[in-house]
Amino acid sequence: MSTQLDRARAGEITPEMHRVAEKEGVDPELVRRGVAEGTVVILKNRVRRNCDPVGVGAGLRVKVSASVGLAGEGDTIAGEVEKVRAAVEAGTDAIMDLSTAGDMDGARRAVLAAATTPVGTLPVYQALVEAREKYGAAVKMQVEEMFAVIERQAAAGVDFLALHCATTWQTMRAAKKHRRVDYLVSHGGSHLMGWMIHNRRENPLYEHYDRLLAICRRYDVVLSLADGWRPGCLADSLDAAQVQELVVLGELVARARKHGVQVMVKGPGHVPLGHLRATVQLEKELCFGAPYFVFGPVVTDIAPGYDHITAAIGGALAARAGAEFLCYVTAAEHLGLPDVQQVREGVVAARIAAHAADVARDPRAARWDLEMSRARKALDWDRQIELALDSSRAAMMRRERSRGSHQACAMCGKYCAMQVVGQYLGKEQGVC
């Protein structure tokens, strides 16, 4: 069966491309060309029914993704579904189910049912957990079993799969030579490396990459090539391991495209302000313009409790520099797992970053800001609340905090300064 990429190359504008173009307000031919060139991917598993396709890439709005998942005792599927609903309500473009414990098949089913957005997963988690249950050790995972889980998740309708295919021995040797401050922060990546070292084998996702591509083709799943050497602190940004892996990622992007598989690349993580442009530019060059899905990035390590803000700064800048997909970071990052409120705020912060960059990338994005500014000028509070990115929060804060601002006009007395100036500016001739 042909993929969106095959069909785009053949000159066909698919219903999914039309739908993406409609939502973005762009020419469907622009979407088709982007998909054909690989600079745009469409997140939509062939077998999934309840998902509105989302386009990610050059020329389209910057998108955001929110992660949920069962992480241990106390987590429930209902609780994670509540987070999905909060994230979707807050306007996320995609959900990732990163469950690492409990009933992972059940959680995925529930997330896929609850989300109307594309859903991504990191299937190696489940393969490792099942191996631990079966053999008492995750490192005993069999390659066949891993591919069986990947196929199972793709068949379940997952729209994009995060896989650390480029975390090879070559990258491990680069990391060994070039000591890091914080050597590993990618959860999936570190488990895979543990497996590789324990079993003295190459990364099976790299070794059997064609097999993986065949699964992605079958379901038209977007391959999200993850970075096992994602730096975990500013000090490790753009080090040998990260850049070596990016070189391998580029090779894998080319191979995926050759096989008609849609592909995007995941990126850091922790990036100092001064590295953001280079980080994005490097991905664009080495990975032939593949959409860049960055995690934050957070621009400082010193603000646990506020990493939705450190990530909003990095996300805005990364997207301005060319990244097209922002994985949210919540206020709980580096401290624990987010609650529903933090999920919600994380999505809003990422959307702020995405929109700020959209305004710089495409003047049409600023129409929303212009509408808001006109509503402000007209003191039309209903319209301001309606236009607010988070209307319920804006309405609540307006109710709670507006007392003082209502009274500011008590300053003038007989003549309202604003009125005086407004009359002057509105007239054809000045008074002076």
Place this chain on the structure above:
Amino acid sequence: MSTQLDRARAGEITPEMHRVAEKEGVDPELVRRGVAEGTVVILKNRVRRNCDPVGVGAGLRVKVSASVGLAGEGDTIAGEVEKVRAAVEAGTDAIMDLSTAGDMDGARRAVLAAATTPVGTLPVYQALVEAREKYGAAVKMQVEEMFAVIERQAAAGVDFLALHCATTWQTMRAAKKHRRVDYLVSHGGSHLMGWMIHNRRENPLYEHYDRLLAICRRYDVVLSLADGWRPGCLADSLDAAQVQELVVLGELVARARKHGVQVMVKGPGHVPLGHLRATVQLEKELCFGAPYFVFGPVVTDIAPGYDHITAAIGGALAARAGAEFLCYVTAAEHLGLPDVQQVREGVVAARIAAHAADVARDPRAARWDLEMSRARKALDWDRQIELALDSSRAAMMRRERSRGSHQACAMCGKYCAMQVVGQYLGKEQGVC
């Protein structure tokens, strides 16, 4: 009496310059030269006793300021002092008392007593309010009375005075020709313009600028030249009125320096991501490198309720581009006045922006991040909490949200992946 600027020019390193250099970890001669050239100002009124001097400008850490003040019925001096304490505890470098109602002398005294940081004010507010009380209309304010209030506030120990000296008829005509979406958002600026139009007179702060400079000299108050035409929405950024005023501001910077008065320039406001670099560069060129004190800037108009985040994005970028002083924006901006919690979060968000830029401006700033990264690597939670920009928030969220992350290690079973990889990376020879 000579000012810091006079003495720097004479080659003297004053105790205030030594103190600033000590806090910044830089050579006192660097501070002296910056002050002499006008690229650094030292906030410290000659008569103020309880203020630790703060340096603002090139080569120094980016600073943040938090605004408080009585705005109407219901506001109390005690309530505003509580905000001052919260802001200082959260690490603000300066406080502005922007009271526009009530016992303004009393509020200022209380703020000056409570803050150990420099304090700024916008004296024209008080002059207008007193005129309203006396004549029934703020526009009846007499020039003599305005200067009396300015002198009174300087004599009370205020360290920097925000004054819209460049909001002249020339800038009003530019604004009239070039229609804005949201023509006025500067509160002080609009009142002054109302006065000018009503009285058909030039801006007295411009007309009698030398008199103002004499007051600033007397107390060594830093003149904070404010922008009455600060754009209030993305659409108005870098328009004729704003840029015309910046041209006049440059003229006034030169005149202040000639009179030995320390001077900085206030800036927007609402700035799209794509305008930030040009906005800062323009100020640096037109105002001869005077320190730039920006308000946010917010990078989108559409997120009321989250403007501490929109401002953190803009603040980080503006500071990276050369702005040295960030006026915080709270989550309540555009909706009402902030409560104590929002004041606190506003300061933290501005400090995150300042620090993210500091890392890009001076590699030494990243030492803090490096310490945090080492503590993370060592799983040393006490040290992480201690190093956190907001330790109490980090500690609270760790307590509340850490359940899941404790359990993540249940994934491996018999062999810990992190340990396996750590052993590999730590050894001289690889296993493969």
